[in-house]
Structure formats: C-alpha cells, structure tokens
Amino acid sequence: MSHRGKILTAMISVGVLGVIGLCGATGWLFWRQSIESETAYSGGLAAQLGERTGRIMLGIRDMLAGFDRLAEKPCSPVHLEVLKRASVSRPYVRGIGYWHADQRLCGIGFLPNAGIRPRHADRIYPNGVIAWWPSPQTQVGGVQMFLMRYGDYDVAIDPNLLLDAGLPRHREAALWVEGLRLATIPTGAQLPAPDKLPLGVMLDRIHGLVLSHFAENSILPIDVVAQEPMIDFWTRHASILLLGTILGLLLAVGWIDVILRLSQRELNPATQLRRAIRHGRICVQYQPVVELQTRRCVGAEALARWQREDGEWISPAVFIPLAERAGLIRDITLAVMKIVIGDLRRIFDEAGPVSINLNLSRDDLLDDRTGLELAACLQRSDLPTAAIKLEITERSLVNSDTARILIHDLRDRGHDIAIDDFGTGYSSLSYLQSFELDLLKIDKTFVDAIETGAATSQVIVHVIEMAKSLRLKLVAEGVETLAQVAWLARHGVDYGQGYLFSRPLPLCDFIAYHQANGHGRNA
Numbered sequence: 001m002s003h004r005g006k007i008l009t010a011m012i013s014v015g016v017l018g019v020i021g022l023c024g025a026t027g028w029l030f031w032r033q034s035i036e037s038e039t040a041y042s043g044g045l046a047a048q049l050g051e052r053t054g055r056i057m058l059g060i061r062d063m064l065a066g067f068d069r070l071a072e073k074p075c076s077p078v079h080l081e082v083l084k085r086a087s088v089s090r091p092y093v094r095g096i097g098y099w100h101a102d103q104r105l106c107g108i109g110f111l112p113n114a115g116i117r118p119r120h121a122d123r124i125y126p127n128g129v130i131a132w133w134p135s136p137q138t139q140v141g142g143v144q145m146f147l148m149r150y151g152d153y154d155v156a157i158d159p160n161l162l163l164d165a166g167l168p169r170h171r172e173a174a175l176w177v178e179g180l181r182l183a184t185i186p187t188g189a190q191l192p193a194p195d196k197l198p199l200g201v202m203l204d205r206i207h208g209l210v211l212s213h214f215a216e217n218s219i220l221p222i223d224v225v226a227q228e229p230m231i232d233f234w235t236r237h238a239s240i241l242l243l244g245t246i247l248g249l250l251l252a253v254g255w256i257d258v259i260l261r262l263s264q265r266e267l268n269p270a271t272q273l274r275r276a277i278r279h280g281r282i283c284v285q286y287q288p289v290v291e292l293q294t295r296r297c298v299g300a301e302a303l304a305r306w307q308r309e310d311g312e313w314i315s316p317a318v319f320i321p322l323a324e325r326a327g328l329i330r331d332i333t334l335a336v337m338k339i340v341i342g343d344l345r346r347i348f349d350e351a352g353p354v355s356i357n358l359n360l361s362r363d364d365l366l367d368d369r370t371g372l373e374l375a376a377c378l379q380r381s382d383l384p385t386a387a388i389k390l391e392i393t394e395r396s397l398v399n400s401d402t403a404r405i406l407i408h409d410l411r412d413r414g415h416d417i418a419i420d421d422f423g424t425g426y427s428s429l430s431y432l433q434s435f436e437l438d439l440l441k442i443d444k445t446f447v448d449a450i451e452t453g454a455a456t457s458q459v460i461v462h463v464i465e466m467a468k469s470l471r472l473k474l475v476a477e478g479v480e481t482l483a484q485v486a487w488l489a490r491h492g493v494d495y496g497q498g499y500l501f502s503r504p505l506p507l508c509d510f511i512a513y514h515q516a517n518g519h520g521r522n523a
Contacts, residue, residue, distance in 0.1 A: 046214035049173055050224035053162050056092065057148075057219040060157070061129060063090075064150035067098075074098050074152075075106035083108045092161035094145060097154050104154075111140060111156055116147060123178065129219060133180050134159055146182055159183040163224075176223040194223035203230065270326035272308065273319055277331050282306055284339045285504035286356070288513055289475060289497045292489040297517040301357040301391070301497060302340045303504050304332055329361040333370055337388075341377045343507050344387055351514045357389045357418065362396035365403040371410055385414030391441070393420045404435060411436050418475065422463060432470060440467040442493070444478025450487050464491050 063086055072079040075098060083096045087109055095109025104115035118137040121130045128151070134144035138156070145156040159182035163175050172189040175182045179195065197213040204211055208230045215223045276282055286300035306314040323329040340356050347354055364370040378385060390410060407417055418439035419432070446460040467474050476488050479498030488496060502513055 046173070046212040046224045046226045049163055049175070049226065050214040050216055050222050053175060053222050053224070054216050054218045054220075056090075056162060057222075060090075060093075060148055060155055061127075061150050061219055064148070064153045064155060067096075067153045068151040074100075080106065080108055092158050093155055094140065094143075094158050095156040099149070099152050099154060109156065115154070116140065116145065116156060118147070121149075125220070127219065131177075131220065133177075134182060146177075160185075160187065171226065171228045173224060173226040176225075178221050179223075191225045191227055194225055197225060205230070269319075269322055270328070273306065273322060273326065273328055274331075276306055276308070277328060277335055280335075281309070282332060282335045282339075284336055284343065285506055286343075286510040287497050287504040288502045288510065288517070289357070289495050290501045290517075292476075292485055292493060292496050295501075295517070297354075297501075297514050298495065299355040299357065299389070300510060300514075302336055302359070304336045304359075305504075324361065324363075327363075330363045330370065333359070333361060333364050334373060337370070337374055338377060340388070341374075341381050341383065344383055345381050346507070347511055347514070348383070348387075351511050353384075353387070354514060355387055355389050355416075357391050359391045359393075359420065360396070362393075365392070365396065365406055367402070368406055368409065371406060371413075375413060386416070389416040389418060389439070391418045391420040395421070408436055411438070421477075432466075437470070437472055439475055440470075440472040441475045441477055444498075447476050447478045447484055447488075447498075448480075450484050461491070464493065468492065 067083070067086075070079060070082060072082060079098075083098075087093045087096055093109070095107060095111035095115075097104045097107030097111065097115045099105065099115075104113075104117075107113070107115060116132075116138050118132045118135070122133045123129075123131045125131070130149040132138055132147035134146050136144065138145040138147055140156065143158055143160070146159045148155050148157065159175065161183075163173050163183050163185045172185060172191060174184040174189060174191040176194050179193075181193075184191065192211065194213055194215065197211060199213050199215060201210065201212045203209075204227075209227050210230055212226045213223065214226075215221070283305045285303050285305055287303055288297045289299040289301060290296065291298050304316055304320070306316075306319050308314060320329070320332075323332050337358055340358060344354075344356060347356075358374075360370065374388065375385075378388065392407075411417055416438040417436065418441055419435075419437055420441045421443045422440050440463070442460060442463055446463065450460065464474060473495070474493040475495040475497065476484075476493050477497055479485060479488070479496040479500050481500060485496065485500065505513060
C-alpha cells in the first residue's frame with residue numbers, strides 16, 4: 001500500500017473510531033441523564049407508593065396506640081363511635097377490634113363478632129407490632145386481610161387498597177412486606193420479586209419494560225416494584241435523547257473536520273517533504289563532469305533526489321520549487337551537503353581525489369549558516385575545501401552586499417564558485433563583474449540549439465565570449481551528441497555534462513565510472 005493510502009486508511013480508521021467513540025460517549029451520557037431522570041419519575045412512583053404504604057402502617061400503629069389511651073369505657077357506644085370514625089376515614093381499614101388477652105370483646109367493621117383468629121402470628125416485631133400475613137385464615141368476603149395488632153386493639157386491612165394511587169392501566173405495581181407479596185395493581189399482575197431487582201431504575205429490553213424498585217423499613221420492611229412499557233420512557237425523555245443525538249452529530253462533524261484537516265496536512269506535499277528531510281529520505285546522485293578535450297571524469301554535480309516511502313521518485317523539478325515555497329530549501333541544502341561530504345570520504349578512499357559541485361539556493365546566500373556548517377563538516381571528515389565547488393543559479397544571485405560578502409568569503413576558504421543555468425535569468429556582464437566567480441555553466445537550452453539555425457543558436461557564442469572576457473571556465477550542461485561535443489570543444493568550452501557521458505549515478509556507480517574514466521584535472 002502506498003504512503004498516501006496508508007495515511008488515508010489510518011485517518012479514515014481514526015475518523016470512524018472517533019465518530020463511534022464520540023457518539024457512543026455522548027449517547028451514554030444522555031442515556032444516563034435519562035436514566036437518572038427516570039429514577040426520579042418511575043423510581044418516584046415506587047417511592048410514592050412505598051412511602052404512602054409506610055405512612056399508612058405508621059398511622060395505623062399510632063391509631064392503635066391512641067385507642068389504648070382512650071378514656072371511654074371499652075365497648076361502650078361512645079367507644080365504638082370513636083373506632084367507627086377512625087375506620088371511616090381510612091378506606092383500607094375493614095375492621096377494628098378490642099381485645100382482652102385472647103378474647104375479642106367488641107369491634108366495628110365487616111369482621112365477625114369473634115374477629116379473625118389465625119392460630120399463630122406471622123411476625124412479632126420489637127416495636128410491639130404483631131402481624132398476620134394474608135392467608136385463607138384471614139379471608140373475609142373473598143378478600144384475604146392483612147392483620148396488625150398493637151396493644152389491646154387490632155385492625156384488618158385490605159392490602160389491595162394500599163396501592164390504590166390511581167395508576168394508569170399500562171403501569172403496574174406490587175407491594176411486598178418481608179418478601180411476601182401483599183397486593184398488586186391491577187389485581188393478578190405479575191411483577192418480578194424485589195429480591196431479583198436492584199434498587200432504582202433498570203431497563204428490560206427483552207420485554208420492552210422499564211422497572212423500578214423501592215424499599216424502606218420504618219414500621220415494617222416494605223418493597224414496591226413498578227413497571228411500565230418502554231415506549232413511555234422514550235416519550236418522556238425524547239427531548240433529552242434528541243438533544244444528545246444533535247450534540248453527538250455536532251461533535252462527530254467537528255471530529256471529522258479535524259480529521260480532514262489533519263489528513264490534508266499529512267497528505268500535503270510540503271508536510272511529506274519536511275518528514276522526508278527529517279527522516280533522511282533525501283538521497284543524492286552524481287552526474288559526472290567530463291573534460292571535453294580528454295573525455296576524462298574530473299568531478300560531478302550532486303543532485304538531490306526524493307524517494308517517498310512507497311518507493312515513488314519525485315522529480316527535483318517538482319520538490320525543489322516546493323521546498324522554496326515551503327521554506328525548506330536550506331534544510332535540503334544541508335541534508336545534501338552532509339550526504340555528499342560523507343560520500344566524498346569514500347570516493348577519496350576508493351577512487352582518489354575529486355571535486356563535487358553542491359548547489360546553493362537564494363536562501364543560502366542570506367547568511368553564512370550553510371557556509372559555516374560546510375566548513376565544520378569538511379574539517380570533521382578531514383577533506384580539503386577545494387573538494388566542494390558551489391553552484392549558484394543565475395536567478396539566485398541577489399544584488400546585495402551580504403551575498404557578495406558571503407561569496408567572497410566562500411572563495412577565500414577555497415571553494416570555487418560557479419553560476420548555474422546561465423542565460424535563463426537576467427544577468428548582464430556588468431552584473432556578473434560585481435561578483436567573484438570561477439565557472440559559468442551554460443544552460444541546456446543553448447546547447448540544444450547548437451547549429452540548429454534557431455534564434456538562440458548564436459546566443460551561446462556570445463555567452464562563451466563573455467565568460468572568456470571574465471576569465472571564467474565554462475561547463476556545458478545537457479550534452480547529448482558528439483556533434484555538440486565537437487562544437488563546444490572547438491569554441492573553447494572546458495567541460496561538459498549530460499546523458500552522452502552519463503546519467504546521474506548512485507554513489508557506487510559513480511565510483512566505478514570515475515575509476516574507469518580516469519581522474520584528469522578537476523573542474
């Protein structure tokens with residue numbers, strides 16, 4: 001897979017995972033918010049029913065305790081009237097009785113005169129409450145009563161009326177006391193036992209239900225379980241979930257925008273070039289420079305090459321202008337310079353002394369950073385300064401004192417200075433005279449026009465004469481035919497480079513070429 005493909009795949013994967021993560025996290029947060037809201041709602045229903053039942057039990061206990069403090073004579077008309085009024089105000093109370101020891105002496109309500117007499121109490125609590133669970137022994141009129149006794153009085157309670165809170169039909173609830181189901185709404189409703197449910201709200205997605213569980217233990221240990229269809233949950237919390245969906249989508253869009261921007265940056269050629277420089281993927285090839293009279297290799301021009309991670313070679317015509325626009329050209333110069341000096345040590349050891357031409361950019365002439373680094377590298381490698389010649393394109397020459405001083409200093413250190421691609425810029429004889437130069441390289445466009453009758457065919461003659469007047473040696477670029485060699489040599493051009501002699505070569509091939517074609521005089 002290409003580097004671009006790897007980046008795209010990675011970015012798409014990160015984007016998809018990020019969207020899933022953001023949507024999932026947002027959905028979970030708003031889901032929890034809905035659950036908490038539901039706890040206050042459905043949990044509130046269970047709590048409402050449970051707290052109501054707890055208050056009823058506490059009220060009954062207090063009512064029975066109050067009867068024990070009555071001043072009226074037990075079983076007198078006044079006494080019975082008091083019991084009756086207490087019963088009427090409590091619809092769930094079906095009867096109240098006065099007991100002396102194990103004898104029911106009187107009472108009111110719908111119970112037999114002798115009262116309900118189960119054999120044994122189901123619970124005797126430390127707070128003095130005695131309870132009998134609903135059973136066939138407590139049944140009156142088809143209803144199994146819940147009996148509670150406190151002091152000398154007992155009360156029969158219809159447990160079904162304890163949960164009568166006006167629930168809608170689609171909502172169901174059940175009441176348990178000490179794990180015994182006392183009542184359900186509607187009658188016969190089947191709800192999970194409280195010991196099967198945690199406290200709070202939970203969702204039963206299989207059955208499409210929202211369940212809630214409440215428990216308290218004031219007078220008696222009470223549990224209430226309520227349930228409703230899940231559609232009611234969605235209806236109540238639609239606004240919250242819609243808000244969560246919108247926020248999740250906005251976050252996803254924002255995340256995708258970030259990923260797209262990162263992708264564009266990562267796929268941007270300048271970013272890739274910067275990474276290539278940082279990771280040493282800029283390499284160098286050497287195009288031999290040949291003495292035209294003897295055909296001997298006397299040096300080479302170092303040419304930067306960029307091979308991307310996927311193996312694709314990028315043309316210098318593409319990445320050099322890119323580097324100039326992105327402010328990376330000086331980094332490329334330094335990278336090439338370090339490679340060349342490292343290679344020169346090997347060339348010297350295997351093929352003898354030779355000079356390599358290193359290209360400088362316009363930015364390299366703004367200060368002496370490149371020159372100082374070059375001097376340091378040559379010193380560390382124990383190489384002569386003359387082993388590096390510096391090429392400056394005609395377009396890179398800037399009419400400034402800084403550039404002139406730098407070029408002068410570089411020549412003083414022992415570097416020959418060549419003006420490259422001459423004839424493609426705007427230089428004039430007077431302009432070139434203001435710089436200290438050693439060589440002039442004739443651009444390929446003029447070499448191609450030799451003896452063709454083209455308008456530019458005569459320009460090369462004037463270029464040669466101008467160089468001679470400035471005492472500059474000449475190097476012709478782009479030489480491809482023997483006729484061109486003959487013409488150039490006849491007109492006094494010293495050196496040439498081009499495909500006729502050799503294409504740009506990797507280091508090992510250049511060493512072999514140089515060994516095979518002699519050393520000659522250095523250009």
